[in-house]
Amino acid sequence: MTTPETPGAPGDPAAGGGGGPAEAPPEPRQLPELIRTKRDGGRLTEADIGGFVRAVVDRSAQDAQIGAMLMAIRLQGMDLEETSALTQALAKSGQQLEWPEAWHQQLVDKHSTGGVGDKVSLVLAPALAACGCKVPMISGRGLGHTGGTLDKLESIPGFSVLQSPEQMQALLEGVGCCIVGQSEQLVPADGILYAARDVTATVDSLPLITASILSKKAVEGLSALVVDVKFGEAAVFPSQEQARELARALVGVGAGLGLRVAAALTAMDNPLGRNVGHTLEVEEALLCLDGLGPPDLRDLVTRLGGALLWLSGQAEAQAEGAARVAAALDDGSARDRFERMLAGQGVDAGLAQALCSGTPAQRRQLLPCAQHQEELCSPADGTVERIRALALARVLHELGAGRSRAGQPLRHGVGAELLVTVGQRLRRGGPPVR
Template sequence: MAIRWKGLNRQETACLTEAMVKSGEVLTWPESWKGKMVDKHSSGGVGDKISLVLVPILACCGVKIPMVSGRGLGYTGGTLDKLESIPGVKVSFDTKDLKETVGKVGCCVVGPTDSFVPADKLLYGIRDVTDTVKSNGLIASSIVSKKAAEGVDFLILDVKCGKAALYKDQGEAEELARLMVDISNGFNIDTTALITRMDHPIGLAIGNSLEIVEALRCLRWNCPVCGDLNTCIQCRGCKDIKELMYELGGRLLCKAGVTKTMKESRGMMEGTIRSGEAMERFRKLIVAQGATEDTAKRLCDPSTDFWMGLPKAKQITDLQLQQEGYVHDIDAQKCGKASWKLGAGRTKTDDILQFGVGLELQVCLGDKIRKGDVWVKVHHDSDTIPAEVLSLLEKAIVVKDQELTTLHRSRVIKVIPPDSSNTCATRSSL
């Protein structure tokens, strides 16, 4: 609580981070992997399934990703929860199994272990119940301690700002990003941060099974709806995801020396999707983490319906627009809260999730729509959509008569490279 009130300077944050790392095991890797160990971290978002797409693609490109990820709490979804919506998949690994999975598949997406930065688990539990989560020093030490304990060489940070982000203000988001870049470089992790927009949902799907399906669509080159024209609503949602994914993954491949330019990185990443390698790597990943071969085949075979292997909601209700015009806003926070209240997220840590519930947007920003058009499909297990969910969704979409002229082409607002002049004076001895 004192840290929340008074803050930590960079030196204090670095010392706390190192103490947290030393509270448990530090992963070591074969010498031949040196310079190829990478990871990515997002500060959270609505519809953020970037890791599910990025991890198998990067593994196909020759780097190793030992991703220790997190669960969702409140309206912000967690990567681990999304993965666990696949029947049989487990995310609780000991360090031996974690290392074996990375060696076998090239990647993993798991949760923290009892012996891996245990101080972080204890401190976060205290912060969660004492309203001390929003503290830059505590946030930075929590994130960087896990990455330092992973033993990675390169790290990309996706720091969100906007209506559905921890920090609404860009300046505050940049302050946190610079602190994490600085502390990470003090642990000899070459780190870059991207400040990205979190005003609108990423892609179209919000909810656990729904986001797995959208991630799988991103890993499939040919769309069964419009062929390879990339014009249908599903393809447009995937494009939003992929553009940010290429920005994050491209920089990691350049840092690791796999490619020399962002253009080359994008070409290599697209190539893994086109050839089917990325989908095959995703299949290997979920099998290594507990899914049966039959489940994995149903999910990853491009000719099958992805939903054959996933939990579904009991009901799907279409919500129609009551006016015509142009879509000016789809509020990510309100959409996230609506999905959360349907059962896709937790109100407390021991809640049981309803994996099949959530939202499927049917429109994108800037679209011209008519009265009566369906703008969202609500997947719910209750007989009817709860009134509080309907109220949130009614307020989530803004339609105006005039065209939207300020549509951002990229979610990336700013790139913060490592700045050696600001590196902490005390470097880790690990």
């Protein structure tokens, strides 16, 4: 985990020298000119970037122009100043969240750059709430082959990701956490660009990822943020060095916004946990909230949670924070917060209780499931050497778990349950060798 940056006070601007009349601000440049500038490798000014974002929000920018600008940024990149300007413009495109002063030290959040089977947010937000934190998580939908937190939660009948700032405050007061999406009030520009990136092959742009993540977090008024940056075959950035570059950008831009940010680098070659797919991942998140579930999921939840408790000054060390998060999973207090969050965000109270108190078999009856289920047997004797997360995610995407165009409905019941782990011996056509 990278060392967290502690932002310093911004410096005072240099005093102006002359006393002559102020020059009139230059006329804003038109979108085709901005696109041409970035396409040809030029720099965009803060005013240029602000003008582009305003055009996105007021819908004066055509879809083709938005796609062209995203591709120009993807191909030519942005320096740190441009990325910071884009982040701030996105954050200012909607309402800024304000909380009681007494909450300042408690406000924390986590973000992942996307993974196959990554349901950490569903477990971590209520676990942190059980540890005394306030978690106003503004999350996203699936990008490319990676599943989105909001899509997983919407597989629960009645769950609403659209919550007003007033509803968010009520949830933080009563539950301690909420998981919501962008709206016309909260970072609307990022919501539009996020959907466009998914269908224009610009998901893997470092400045666009940085600005998207941090703009949502900038409006939350956080004390601390931890970002789980994935690398590997099924990650947005395959190489660890690319992931480290993104982590540096997130920490650097975040510090400039006044955030205490830490970034963790985690591998994404194998799926996280054993379930992939919206409802199946909800089921596995509930298992983790029972104090059970796959060890790799629990380990990541406790490590990231421990880092946040330490960063925000609520634990003296990361290990102490991790132990507190683990205790919240084991004693049922995190699961209780999850149940209350579900009920607070539109799920029928009886269904929320049944999901959180039922057995795995009972839970499966309460959530959407695939009409056809098939168990795949090993074609030969052998040992499992690898489970290819990317190939699995692409198959599920084609079956309806992902989107090929913005706004496309998902099949929440599509998924895969991994019945084997790396290192297991298999018999041809039979169960694993015990």
